[in-house]
Amino acid sequence: MQIEIPVKIQNDLILKAARGQETGRTPVWLMRQAGRILPEYRKVRKSVSGFKELVQTPELACEVTLQPVDILGVDAAIIFSDILVIPEAMGLPYQLIENKGPFFEKTIKGLDDIDSLKIANPKEDLHYVLEAIRLTKTELDGKVPLIGFAGAPWTIFCYMLEGSGSKTFSKARKFLYTQHELAHQLLQKITDSTIAYLQAQFEAGADIVQLFDSWAGVLSPQLYKEFSLRYISQICDSIKNQHSANSIQRPVIVFAKGAYFSLKELGKLNCDVIGLDWNMDISESRKLIGETKTLQGNLDPAVLYADFQTIKNETKKMLNNFGPKQHIANLGHGVYPDTDVERVKCFIETIKEYEF
């Protein structure tokens, strides 16, 4: 590992909040903040042939990663990428079809398919993400922290089995019931790849990472424990062990959309922050998760369609429900692409100006 003297981060509110420290005010960032809401993003997007070219060109990924920091004034950048780079690095290339979503020509059907997958080698297969992180860190020059991310193994598994989005992911769930052992084999391979990938993101300069379990909500509580939480737990433990061996501490956020039934178990993970979606009642969630974790979220993204006064009121209500400590403000899901930038700014400014 290359040892560099890290640049001191000037606005480290998100890192402090993640560690449970006092922050003065609540920090804020948005899922999908680098994206279609910004005209500046749409201009860059238009200059390339497709979304994947943007993801795979470090200079451009860096450029759109920085945009929301300057334009929106968020307290962190999140590297512009996609969770599906992992299946691709393992041997299943994806396409992103405009207005339709992801599509995999090859999917996983049985043992042979799983055997043919490799454990991702981030430095070779995902060098473009790591390069984008390095570039972004240089450009940020310590202004705000940089968030890295990956999909949780269950969510990646869903796409590998289904080949595209789905309302029920019933093919993926069928595999859990009919190919129990193979499902675990595949999830382990994804987990090993993800651990290597997140570790490489940290080494490249990420200050904090988030695991997205976007399809947590399609599993029963029992299956979620066996086929998702087990692997998220491995990832958290592995990162924390590597950190303590290297005497560093970089926070981990887990966002399991729809996993209200698992909030108690999520609270026991070896991570720092639990993301809440907008269905989750804040005080109920706090009770279930316990007092040790910082919570992230959770305004309904549709609130940002409302008038400015409603946005302010709903944002303040959310801040009050979370309280002044152990909270990173965010939406309860990614910002919708057709949201007006001025309304996004109103959300962010309300948070930054709020006094408890």
Add this chain to the structure above:
Amino acid sequence: MQIEIPVKIQNDLILKAARGQETGRTPVWLMRQAGRILPEYRKVRKSVSGFKELVQTPELACEVTLQPVDILGVDAAIIFSDILVIPEAMGLPYQLIENKGPFFEKTIKGLDDIDSLKIANPKEDLHYVLEAIRLTKTELDGKVPLIGFAGAPWTIFCYMLEGSGSKTFSKARKFLYTQHELAHQLLQKITDSTIAYLQAQFEAGADIVQLFDSWAGVLSPQLYKEFSLRYISQICDSIKNQHSANSIQRPVIVFAKGAYFSLKELGKLNCDVIGLDWNMDISESRKLIGETKTLQGNLDPAVLYADFQTIKNETKKMLNNFGPKQHIANLGHGVYPDTDVERVKCFIETIKEYEF
């Protein structure tokens, strides 16, 4: 109202369970039991030009409604129809596009669109459903009860605004925040139509009805209370008032998929049965809903992809978790169309043979 001497129902276990009475064994039916899982259904479906022709031809709707009673041995029939007959009766015709789902050419955009909608007059606009119910009741000749149904107002509203299915129904949710009063106007019109429709189903012979709130899970707890529960509550109250005026008692089931955050409020509704989806923990749900309601559900539909022994074990586990009283067995959502009929039978037989 025409007064007829009702035929005595021989197997009335579902009605007894709904009323909280002893049943000897747990009764069972399946959401989407009349449908693509049965070769007999697929044969009838092939004989017509489209799904809508099936829905609108009472003899055929009756035929496919009866199939699962005879073939699967379920304890109730559910009338073969679609929740989207209500928007159509109000003035928004729908199509069902094969492998894609519902599509509305006209959607609701503002006041003029809402004003142009009428309150459905079931005896004129939905005579084909009522005729199918009458035919089915005659054919059933008291064998098992017949379940009628409608979509909950919020779910119907979603389709009227969006024009098709959606992962987020963000257009519909946007309308709640930007056109607050209009949203209530539209929901009230849908509610009035639904009350008239369910009352007409009862008069035509339905023994019990279910309200499907399929898109409950996209709303925040606060919005769910204001824009969905309020109208479900009106429907329940209206049915119960009409019943007590006529000295009859026909049970109402409310199934709000994904509304785990509202289980406590659902428990206060003037209805008899609350349906649980497979994400909902059975004993937690019982605690939140309270002791007065019968619960329905909630096996993960994907369990029916497993081997027979797993199906038996998981079904028994579910039965044990619900206990011997106040339970109507079902899946936690509609049976998936590619489920093997023999496995569906295994689920049903395990329930019918189970001894507590």
